Amino acid sequence: MDKQTVTIYDVAREADVSMATVSRVVNGNPNVKPATRKKVLDVIERLDYRPNAVARGLASKKTTTVGVIIPDVTNIYFSALARGIDDIAMMYKYNIILTNSDENGRKEVQVLNTLMAKQVDGIVFMGNDISEELRKEFDRAKTPIVLAGCVDEQGVMPSVNIDYAAAVEEAVKNLIDHGNQRVAFISGSLDYPINRDYRLKGYKQALKKAGIRYDDKLVFETDYSYKAGQLLQPALQSVNATAAIIGDDELAAGVMNGVTDAGLKVPDDFEIITSNDTKLTEMVRPKMSSITQPLYDIGAVAMRLLTKLMSSETVDDKTVLLPYGLMKRASTH
Amino acid sequence: MDKQTVTIYDVAREADVSMATVSRVVNGNPNVKPATRKKVLDVIERLDYRPNAVARGLASKKTTTVGVIIPDVTNIYFSALARGIDDIAMMYKYNIILTNSDENGRKEVQVLNTLMAKQVDGIVFMGNDISEELRKEFDRAKTPIVLAGCVDEQGVMPSVNIDYAAAVEEAVKNLIDHGNQRVAFISGSLDYPINRDYRLKGYKQALKKAGIRYDDKLVFETDYSYKAGQLLQPALQSVNATAAIIGDDELAAGVMNGVTDAGLKVPDDFEIITSNDTKLTEMVRPKMSSITQPLYDIGAVAMRLLTKLMSSETVDDKTVLLPYGLMKRASTH
């Protein structure tokens, strides 16, 4: 039944050397006489020997596998990060164990524990919030962890982000400069620090600088879904909003279509700026103006940072901010 | 430096039992006296013992990890499948090693080998084509493999799909019934069996039944990208196509926007039916009519099938076809 699997011992026997030597040639250790190396290599070829990574992991205490916790692969924003992570991981010979958390704290903790049990060499965490229990688990983990697209309010964990506050402030200023006095702020839960402490803060800052009074009726907390955005239209109209800064592209697409379907013209009657610059922004009509962030790079840089942490390299700055921008498309003037 | 990790041996010593007994309680083996079980459990709790999955994998020859090869997580179609796969995997206590292949044959083979080296218990493969080398690797793999959203022209590998030919035929019939005599067929490479042997076949079948001559000028081979679709507009116009069946939603969105941006009205001047019914179909305006397929379920069923294969259960039918449908939205009459 079980394929007779050829082991390092078989190779050693056939090549008439010790396991240690075979191990050396397999791992590219230079301390092997060229003739011996060739002999071993030939046997490996002949027997079609493939090192067993599990045994290797046990002996070396390194699995060359990293865990990735993602809210939902299906979300175009996170999948873009995931792609960056995987590419860099592959470049450094790591593999990715990918698990969806649905932002569910309990699931996150459980998933984290599974990953630790599997002895991953490191973890990249994506999510909007770090619950108390999760933070506790993070703390006791001996494994390096870096956050991607996820702020640590306590600023202690390695992370890769953009300056959300500044970006939102700039976007809102832009909207105000176009004459909008009533700009709606639409995001996911304000329980998430990224929304409460960064985006909303940038929003308020822009209002303040423009001398506009903050009106919490203009703040909409919802979930990050297309549907939720679509349903927001009546509420937006009832508070006389003429523009919105929105925290997620799918959500923004929903808002825009909701507004449009209600007979309003974007951007003439209602201007929109979204936040993630996923490819969705170019697929809808009108195309959506957006804060730009280097999605792929956030993932890539996070993974690169993790590789450094995993090999105990000293890292200059553990909390990196990547540049953002503002891309004007057809949903604003 | 290295956290003193507590092992099964520590637990055995503290609880004054053998490793075997500890192993039994950890694995829920019923042959343990309740008193002993409690004693062990208490020690486990006290020492915060976590079984090492790598050691476990080596000893038991099971890793409770499956490999998933995906062309690109960023593609909304595949990520939907991936989500189904991961959910079912988690339900059965498996984890997913996710790797992007970019449909690159060499990379696919390499990735497959890494996965085998990591001793995954099974593999789910997504992709449009199975190259010869890849098939060879599949054959020599002792590990069960199932294809998701990927046809095996030789019909020998376990797979989960819909009946692409029938679905396309129905869609094209629909278009023809609306009076379109010149329906374009737009897909990815015709080197892919799924396009050449299924979708195109359905297209031809529909034409034939309607008594329309097949014109290969109406067949467009391109890559699955939004951009590619957008650029197709002039070509479509030059062959007087008045409708199109399109093999991918992003591609379809590109075509639709290209056509629209050129001043034509969808569906009045040009009707479109796309193939994957991803959420993108509802986000664009007009919303796109689409062949519907149970994306999540394709992944979920594939993973479920894999669990059966992994536990050597007998499987009734290894090539399963899930039901499809036709969802009429605003891009057709």
Added chain:
DNA sequence: AATCAAACTGAAAACGTTTTCATCTCGATA
């Protein structure tokens, strides 16, 4: 009290590597 099967338990051998020492070989140096 003797017997027996069923329920528990432990010793030790895998599992397939890496890694640490110790040893051995050999050419170069004094």
Added chain:
DNA sequence: TATCGAGATGAAAACGTTTTCAGTTTGATT
């Protein structure tokens, strides 16, 4: 020629589990 050190090699001990097999208890039965 004796000595030395670097380069090659091998023996065997980890690594942390599961699993087999042989025992040992236990409680009921006669």
